[in-house]
Amino acid sequence: MSRIPSPMSWRKGDDIASRPWRGRIRDYDLFKELTIGVVVVGLLVLGLSAIFSSPDDPGVTLKSWAAAAPSDFVATATAELGGTSGTAGYGPPYNSTPDASQHLGFFNPQELSGVRLPVDTANDFVINPLKTLPTPPAALATWSAATADQQTKWTADYTTALSAAPNGDPARVANGNYGPVPALTSALLGMAASGNLDGVLQNSGQPYNLDYTPTILFLGDGNYFPDLATTAHLTGDQWGVMNETGNTPGQSWLWLFSLLYQIEAYKSSPNADILVVATMLVLSLLLTLLPFIPGLRSIPRKIPVHRLIWKDYYGKR
Amino acid sequence: MLELMSQAPSPITPGTYFGWGDVMIQSGNLVVIIAMLVLFVLALVLPFPGGRSRK
Numbered sequence: 471m472s473r474i475p476s477p478m479s480w481r482k483g484d485d486i487a488s489r490p491w492r493g494r495i496r497d498y499d500l501f502k503e504l505t506i507g508v509v510v511v512g513l514l515v516l517g518l519s520a521i522f523s524s525p526d527d528p529g530v531t532l533k534s535w536a537a538a539a540p541s542d543f544v545a546t547a548t549a550e551l552g553g554t555s556g557t558a559g560y561g562p563p564y565n566s567t568p569d570a571s572q573h574l575g576f577f578n579p580q581e582l583s584g585v586r587l588p589v590d591t592a593n594d595f596v597i598n599p600l601k602t603l604p605t606p607p608a609a610l611a612t613w614s615a616a617t618a619d620q621q622t623k624w625t626a627d628y629t630t631a632l633s634a635a636p637n638g639d640p641a642r643v644a645n646g647n648y649g650p651v652p653a654l655t656s657a658l659l660g661m662a663a664s665g666n667l668d669g670v671l672q673n674s675g676q677p678y679n680l681d682y683t684p685t686i687l688f689l690g691d692g693n694y695f696p697d698l699a700t701t702a703h704l705t706g707d708q709w710g711v712m713n714e715t716g717n718t719p720g721q722s723w724l725w726l727f728s729l730l731y732q733i734e735a736y737k738s739s740p741n742a743d744i745l746v747v748a749t750m751l752v753l754s755l756l757l758t759l760l761p762f763i764p765g766l767r768s769i770p771r772k773i774p775v776h777r778l779i780w781k782d783y784y785g786k787r
Numbered sequence: 788m789l790e791l792m793s794q795a796p797s798p799i800t801p802g803t804y805f806g807w808g809d810v811m812i813q814s815g816n817l818v819v820i821i822a823m824l825v826l827f828v829l830a831l832v833l834p835f836p837g838g839r840s841r842k
Contacts, residue, residue, distance in 0.1 A: 528798050538798075700799045703813065711816065717802040719815035779830045 476756040508719055525715040530695060532671070532685060537661035539694040546692035547655040548632065550591040550626025551613075555691040564589040564687070567656060572741040574748055587683065592621075595688050596658055599670045607657040609650030616649065624649035707732065726750065 498761040528534075536543050549555040561570030563586040571580035589595075597613065600606055612623065628648040635643045661667045689695040699705050703713045710729030712720035723745065730736050730746045739745055761767055769778055777784045804816040812820075 488842075525800075527800060530798060650794060698799050702799045703804065703811075708811065711804075711812065713813045714815065715802065716800045717813065717815045719819045720813065722819070780835060782835055 488773040507720060522718075525718045527715050530666045530689060530698060531665075532662040532688065533665040535689060535692065535694050536659055536667075539692070540659055541632075542657055542692050542694045544640045544655045545629070545632050545638055546688070547596055547658045548625055548629050548651060549652065549691060550688065551597075551651060552622060552636050553592060554625070554628065554629070555591055557589060557687045557691050563587045568621075572744040574741065579744070589684070589687065591691075594684060595671070596654060599658055599661060599667055600654065602670050603661065603666075603782070607650075607653055607656070609653035612650040613654060620649070624651045628652065628655075726753070 509557055532543075546555065550558065553559075557564060559565075559567045561567045562580045563583050565588065566585055573580070597610065600610055616624070624647075627646055629641070629780045631643045631646055631648065632638050632640065640656065643652070649759055658667065661670075668685060671688065672679045672682060672784075674681050702715050704715070706712060706724075706728040708728075709724040709732050711725050712722060712728055714720045727746055727750060730749060731742060736742050736749075737747055756763065756766070804811055805814065805817060806812075
């Protein structure tokens with residue numbers, strides 16, 4: 471019993487697949503094409519990557535920070551000790567600082583995530599790294615023996631004294647009772663300058679560490695790292711213009727995110743991040759559902775730019 | 788020692804920027820924008836490849 475082709479089949483009736491080709495035939499040299507393809511594409515890849523390769527600036531580390539801006543490092547280490555840094559008051563996922571999370575009405579995804587990456591800035595960034603030194607500073611014992619109130623007073627007083635010192639230089643701080651704080655922050659500065667602190671903060675216990683969270687949080691709490699971003703025009707404060715380091719073109723796909731941060735309501739809102747993300751979700755939904763939205767889907771009919779580009783086609787209709 | 792160390796140069800290269808009043812643009816972004824505008828104008832002006840012979 472022979473199979474009958476479906477009425478919808480392309481094989482219906484004329485059996486087109488088994489008919490001999492009667493059109494024009496050309497020579498085809500696979501090796502020639504392969505050679506040209508590999509050589510031409512290879513040269514293009516090498517040439518274009520030489521011209522347009524991604525930027526390769528050296529990474530900013532705690533070591534480079536300690537070398538370039540030691541005063542800022544000491545001020546930040548003091549803030550980490552006193553629990554007054556940006557990270558210490560960030561809220562989830564690092565800690566449970568009250569009222570720190572961003573929310574959209576009752577929807578609070580930051581609280582929902584919970585404290586998944588607990589960070590105690592005093593212990594994780596200062597005290598525990600100092601304990602790993604071959605000869606830990608004696609000031610550690612004084613700090614540990616003090617009450618929380620006393621620790622807060624020491625760090626607050628030292629922060630005030632650092633801001634009052636010329637250029638924030640720890641060596642020119644006015645005399646006062648700062649307890650073990652100057653010794654601890656100075657020891658941490660020495661540890662960072664030697665490169666040890668990077669290694670200790672990134673020691674995840676695994677052979678290869680890919681988690682730079684503690685280092686980046688510590689860097690972000692200071693002024694040196696944000697100032698570098700400002701110098702390189704990377705802060706995204708130019709109405710949606712996104713820049714890259716050097717002369718590499720910026721991330722144009724992020725322009726709308728960046729633009730929204732410059733507009734009031736978003737700009738001054740303590741919930742700016744979640745508001746911007748929610749707005750982008752709504753705009754993305756509008757774009758996805760564009761063919762179903764009356765009015766919006768008719769824009770090409772009212773502003774027929776495509777008719778200018780495909781004028782040959784539309785001219786003959 | 789602290790003062791000596793603070794002389795270290797910035798590790799990030801800012802690139803070349805052009806400014807006209809309040810407008811400031813990085814050279815890479817400027818090249819991309821000009822290339823996009825040129826391509827758009829060419830798309831408007833030039834005939835579509837093979838478009839004239841197509842029936």
